[in-house]
Amino acid sequence: MKPVLAIYRRELRAFFASPVAYIVIxxxxxxxxxxxxxxLSFFADGASSGGSDNPLAMFFGGTILFWLPLLVFVPVxxxxxxxxxxxxxxxxxxxxxxVTATQVVAGKYLAGLTYWVAxxxxxxxxxxxxxxxxxxxxxxxxxxxxxxxxxxxxxVSAGLLGSAxxxxxxxxxxxxxxxxxxxxILGILQFVTYDLTREVxxxxxxxxxxxxxxxxVVDTRYLVFYVSFxxxxxxxxxxxxxxxPVK
Amino acid sequence: xxxxxxxxxxxxxxxxxxxxSFSVAAGDVVGFLGPNGAGKSTTxxxxxxxxxxxxxxVRVGGVDAIRAxxxxxxxxxxxxxxxxxxxxxxxxxxxxxxxxxxGLGRQGAKKAVDRSLEQAGVADxxxxxxxxxxxxxxxxxxxxxxxxxxxxxxxxxxPTAGLDPNQIRQIRALIRSFRGDKAVFVSTHILPExxxxxxxVVIIDRGRMVGEGDPTELAGGGETQRLRLRGPGxxxxxxxxxxxxxxxxxxxxxxxxxxxxxxxTLELKLPRxxxxxxxxxAAVVAAGLGIRALEPVEKDLEDxxxxxxxxxxxxxxxxxxxxxxxxxx
Numbered sequence: 001m002k003p004v005l006a007i008y009r010r011e012l013r014a015f016f017a018s019p020v021a022y023i024v025i026x027x028x029x030x031x032x033x034x035x036x037x038x039x040l041s042f043f044a045d046g047a048s049s050g051g052s053d054n055p056l057a058m059f060f061g062g063t064i065l066f067w068l069p070l071l072v073f074v075p076v077x078x079x080x081x082x083x084x085x086x087x088x089x090x091x092x093x094x095x096x097x098x099v100t101a102t103q104v105v106a107g108k109y110l111a112g113l114t115y116w117v118a119x120x121x122x123x124x125x126x127x128x129x130x131x132x133x134x135x136x137x138x139x140x141x142x143x144x145x146x147x148x149x150x151x152x153x154x155x156v157s158a159g160l161l162g163s164a165x166x167x168x169x170x171x172x173x174x175x176x177x178x179x180x181x182x183x184x185i186l187g188i189l190q191f192v193t194y195d196l197t198r199e200v201x202x203x204x205x206x207x208x209x210x211x212x213x214x215x216x217v218v219d220t221r222y223l224v225f226y227v228s229f230x231x232x233x234x235x236x237x238x239x240x241x242x243x244x245p246v247k
Numbered sequence: 248x249x250x251x252x253x254x255x256x257x258x259x260x261x262x263x264x265x266x267x268s269f270s271v272a273a274g275d276v277v278g279f280l281g282p283n284g285a286g287k288s289t290t291x292x293x294x295x296x297x298x299x300x301x302x303x304x305v306r307v308g309g310v311d312a313i314r315a316x317x318x319x320x321x322x323x324x325x326x327x328x329x330x331x332x333x334x335x336x337x338x339x340x341x342x343x344x345x346x347x348x349x350g351l352g353r354q355g356a357k358k359a360v361d362r363s364l365e366q367a368g369v370a371d372x373x374x375x376x377x378x379x380x381x382x383x384x385x386x387x388x389x390x391x392x393x394x395x396x397x398x399x400x401x402x403x404x405x406p407t408a409g410l411d412p413n414q415i416r417q418i419r420a421l422i423r424s425f426r427g428d429k430a431v432f433v434s435t436h437i438l439p440e441x442x443x444x445x446x447x448v449v450i451i452d453r454g455r456m457v458g459e460g461d462p463t464e465l466a467g468g469g470e471t472q473r474l475r476l477r478g479p480g481x482x483x484x485x486x487x488x489x490x491x492x493x494x495x496x497x498x499x500x501x502x503x504x505x506x507x508x509x510x511x512t513l514e515l516k517l518p519r520x521x522x523x524x525x526x527x528x529a530a531v532v533a534a535g536l537g538i539r540a541l542e543p544v545e546k547d548l549e550d551x552x553x554x555x556x557x558x559x560x561x562x563x564x565x566x567x568x569x570x571x572x573x574x575x576x
Contacts, residue, residue: 002347002350003347003348003350006344006347006348007348009344010333010336010344013335013336014333014335014336017335018335088331088334089327089328089329089331090331090332090333091331092292092297092327092331093325093327093331093332093345093392094348095296095297096295096296096297096320096325096327097320097345097348097349098317098318098320098321098348098349098350099317099348100317242299
């Protein structure tokens with residue numbers, strides 16, 4: 001456990017010492033702020049919301065403005081975790097200490113999850129502000145954040161796997177973007193398919209998941225999906241660390 | 248302290264390292280000499296467990312480094328090629344992080360960091376950011392890292408690469424200071440480096456071990472020695488005079504000046520031993536010529552390889568001792 005914490009702490013320090021952290025977090029807040037402003041204006045005009053019955057529920061995964069930036073930011077946040085060390089050669093120094101590949105992946109994953117949480121903490125202000133002027137369902141908000149954390153468990157593990165497989169950070173970002181982007185689009189395809197295919201695709205669709213969470217519905221099937229996906233991805237990442245491309 | 252047996256690495260059809268075997272005893276400084284691309288770093292990476300060997304065995308302090316890598320890694324300090332470091336950290340922070348990875352407790356880590364900073368001569372740069380340090384300092388931070396746990400075995404990959412002569416001297420002195428205390432296995436592509444620091448040398452070329460032995464002997468070239476002779480007289484006269492000396496072979500001659508001012512510089516091979524030198528001197532004097540200078544010619548790495556791979560196979564260990572195991576899939 002000690003090496004895991006050492007790796008975790010170093011990773012966080014390096015991340016918050018780099019401009020990437022601040023650029024991503026500020027850009028994300030800017031986009032969230034704009035989209036929440038648009039959603040509030042939409043509700044203020046008294047228009048029908050078609051399913052989502054309050055601004056917060058619509059904000060949490062109800063619009064494409066929420067998902068598109070995430071599909072870009074997750075690969076950027078996770079790309080340095082292992083690919084950065086591989087590209088700079090520090091992976092060799094790391095893996096020739098008495099540390100196991102599992103400990104390395106665990107430390108890096110915890111760091112990735114922490115970045116994810118750092119993205120979301122500032123959005124609590126939206127909840128606070130909304131509560132000043134209207135009704136906020138605390139259960140629905142709690143369920144929304146639980147869902148967000150679950151998606152983080154899923155996305156960060158996918159990004160870490162991309163980072164474990166890639167020789168450089170750029171390759172890692174592209175790999176992760178294609179992977180989570182493809183899964184996202186598969187999820188949307190549920191609207192043009194039928195029967196079993198539709199059910200399977202809905203099960204994969206983070207958009208569908210989030211609209212349930214945002215209504216305060218905690219579907220444990222989704223949580224099981226996130227955790228089992230992450231377990232598989234992390235297992236593969238540990239295996240990938242043992243594999244070294246020919247120079 | 249370190250035993251390597253039949254170590255092999257195959258990349259597809261290419262054999263990067265081909266069944267090399269050697270050992271490093273406790274307290275010995277052993278050089279690992281070879282030209283760039285000979286497979287030195289690949290070998291070190293297999294020893295340290297960063298690369299999985301295709302075949303062969305590695306034992307560190309009696310521990311099977313391939314079956315029990317974690318345990319074996321506690322016994323050595325390794326400085327990889329190019330000294331990769333985390334550039335955003337301060338030297339002391341970096342070393343404290345590395346000490347934690349190597350399983351030292353908080354108190355032990357602090358002491359170990361201070362000691363190794365001192366040992367590697369970077370105490371004055373302890374609070375500077377690694378990325379802003381000069382290359383020589385970074386190299387020594389890497390060395391301090393290898394020294395953190397005061398391990399019985401040090402494995403250093405080209406520790407003097409890219410340093411200026413002053414820094415090279417300091418690193419070499421540091422390596423020499425471990426003699427008798429730690430086993431050191433240090434790779435290099437520079438022959439004088441081996442002569443300056445090592446008790447023994449293992450030579451590798453194109454993935455194959457081509458020799459092993461005493462570095463001064465290797466440089467001298469075994470049974471024959473090379474000499475440069477300068478003396479008054481024509482090249483033809485010197486050739487005629489030396490024709491009678493047993494085992495002497497002239498490899499090159501240069502004549503300066505003309506007539507009675509002529510001076511000749513010869514490169515020649517001569518069997519080792521006083522008898523040959525006496526015969527050479529007698530022959531020169533008998534011919535009415537003289538000797539103004541006679542000096543040994545140091546071999547460079549290419550000469551060593553040439554002599555090892557052609558005439559002088561007496562010290563070659565790879566062929567008979569290599570026993571490659573079955574190949575991994």
